[in-house]
Amino acid sequence: MVSKSSVCASICCVLGVALVVVGGALIVVFKNLIHSNIEKQVNLKEGSETYTDWLDPPVPIYFQVWVLDVVNHDEVVSQGKRPSVVQKGPYTYRESRQKVNITFNDNDTVTYREKRFFRFQRHMSAGPESETFTTVNLPMLTIANMIRFEYSFVQELADLLLEGVGETLFLKLSVADILWGYEDKLLKDVDEILQRTINKTIDDHFGLFYNQNGSDDGVYNINTGVKDPSHFALIRSWNFNSTLPYWTSPSANMINGTDGTMFPPFVDKSAPLYLFSSDICRSLDVKYNHDYDFKDISLASFVAPDSTFLNVTMNPDNAGFCTPPGNCLPSGLLNVSYCRQGAPVVMSQPHFLAADQSVINGVDGMHPMRAEHQTFVDVEPMTGVAMNVAKKLQINVYVEPVRHIKDTEKITPVFLPILWINESAAIDDKTAKKFRDKVQEPIKITEAVQYGLITLGAFILICVIVIFIRRTMCGNNDIPLQDLSGETDPLLN
Numbered sequence: 001m002v003s004k005s006s007v008c009a010s011i012c013c014v015l016g017v018a019l020v021v022v023g024g025a026l027i028v029v030f031k032n033l034i035h036s037n038i039e040k041q042v043n044l045k046e047g048s049e050t051y052t053d054w055l056d057p058p059v060p061i062y063f064q065v066w067v068l069d070v071v072n073h074d075e076v077v078s079q080g081k082r083p084s085v086v087q088k089g090p091y092t093y094r095e096s097r098q099k100v101n102i103t104f105n106d107n108d109t110v111t112y113r114e115k116r117f118f119r120f121q122r123h124m125s126a127g128p129e130s131e132t133f134t135t136v137n138l139p140m141l142t143i144a145n146m147i148r149f150e151y152s153f154v155q156e157l158a159d160l161l162l163e164g165v166g167e168t169l170f171l172k173l174s175v176a177d178i179l180w181g182y183e184d185k186l187l188k189d190v191d192e193i194l195q196r197t198i199n200k201t202i203d204d205h206f207g208l209f210y211n212q213n214g215s216d217d218g219v220y221n222i223n224t225g226v227k228d229p230s231h232f233a234l235i236r237s238w239n240f241n242s243t244l245p246y247w248t249s250p251s252a253n254m255i256n257g258t259d260g261t262m263f264p265p266f267v268d269k270s271a272p273l274y275l276f277s278s279d280i281c282r283s284l285d286v287k288y289n290h291d292y293d294f295k296d297i298s299l300a301s302f303v304a305p306d307s308t309f310l311n312v313t314m315n316p317d318n319a320g321f322c323t324p325p326g327n328c329l330p331s332g333l334l335n336v337s338y339c340r341q342g343a344p345v346v347m348s349q350p351h352f353l354a355a356d357q358s359v360i361n362g363v364d365g366m367h368p369m370r371a372e373h374q375t376f377v378d379v380e381p382m383t384g385v386a387m388n389v390a391k392k393l394q395i396n397v398y399v400e401p402v403r404h405i406k407d408t409e410k411i412t413p414v415f416l417p418i419l420w421i422n423e424s425a426a427i428d429d430k431t432a433k434k435f436r437d438k439v440q441e442p443i444k445i446t447e448a449v450q451y452g453l454i455t456l457g458a459f460i461l462i463c464v465i466v467i468f469i470r471r472t473m474c475g476n477n478d479i480p481l482q483d484l485s486g487e488t489d490p491l492l493n
Contacts, residue, residue, distance in 0.1 A: 069133035092124035169407035181207030252320025263384035281339035295432035330356035394420035
């Protein structure tokens with residue numbers, strides 16, 4: 001006859017196995033439910049929370065600028081000495097964005113423009129934006145760059161014009177001037193000459209971000225993710241083109257990824273994330289670096305790899321960014337003159353991070369530090385939302401001797417930095433709490449249920465196994481089932 005203790009042990013064993021199986025099954029069930037719920041929420045459908053946040057980003061965006069003051073400009077011009085720069089900043093602007101001309105299309109895409117507005121934040125800055133620094137004369141260098149291969153008499157005429165208007169290779173500008181524009185005497189005189197001779201005009205103002213405060217950088221067409229969440233936020237076209245016109249290979253001209261503020265859900269850390277930046281006129285990738293907690297949210301940090309700007313010898317894939325074809329710059333540099341109206345502008349990471357050592361040594365005052373100067377995009381892997389982002393770029397100009405342009409005659413060719421920017425955004429406490437409540441807490445509850453069942457089931461099984469072993473060691477199958485304290489349960493007697 002089967003003893004009561006054996007029956008009880010069997011029931012406990014079945015119950016323990018059942019709890020473990022149910023708990024294990026719930027892992028799959030809850031995972032599918034969570035994925036399905038995220039896929040329904042992460043799309044740009046009018047009225048959805050994601051659409052509202054996309055339309056009016058709830059996180060503060062800051063645009064910080066550090067200018068590089070050339071302190072030995074006289075010696076650079078007269079003696080060909082190496083430029084020496086001193087960093088000044090940051091000068092901080094609060095950036096706000098406004099989506100306009102929004103049109104939803106039948107092919108699961110939305111078309112729009114995004115205006116950007118910048119307001120100076122004196123309390124977050126090293127000084128007023130009226131502070132001045134000495135930098136290179138970009139309008140003058142642009143003209144010099146345009147006439148490098150012209151006939152000598154053209155270069156001589158240009159030099160006479162430059163001398164006539166008192167132009168020099170270096171000039172003193174305010175932070176506001178170099179960013180948002182100023183009336184340039186050279187451009188004004190050229191405009192007057194063109195009006196008198198060929199009845200044409202040019203804008204006599206110049207600034208690195210001239211006309212960009214309150215304007216947009218073009219027309220975007222992106223996937224909404226309603227029909228296919230894996231394509232969410234991916235750029236389909238920019239300015240009505242699916243490829244770029246600036247580079248020398250089909251791969252270099254591809255428009256890949258998103259704008260860097262959001263990505264498709266369920267991020268694969270083993271694969272790079274792609275994003276497109278109109279600031280550098282190209283797409284680039286960021287690669288997984290590490291995990292960390294930010295405001296109690298687990299994020300995956302992706303960083304711009306050094307391979308992005310390696311020279312063509314070290315990374316043949318970058319051959320398409322050599323412009324004109326075959327004219328390849330040293331590692332760490334990108335020639336963007338083709339998309340900057342012919343100005344000899346070269347982009348890099350701040351302080352020439354990861355650039356060729358000869359480029360870094362060409363200017364005194366460069367101190368590249370990965371922790372301070374590297375671009376990063378930190379995303380929440382389940383939703384693909386970028387929660388802590390910093391895009392860091394340096395604007396440089398290539399200065400070289402140009403025949404008959406006197407101020408350049410003794411110049412040692414150099415990539416001269418003008419300024420570097422950090423465009424950053426990080427979720428605030430309110431947004432982080434909202435995310436935790438809506439996304440993380442339900443996940444934690446489901447995990448507590450499923451792993452609680454598994455733990456309880458495993459505990460019951462272990463208790464049964466321990467008692468079975470004890471009975472076996474005693475050599476008496478009729479020893480009653482005992483609880484963990486070793487006392488006999490009176491209900492089994």
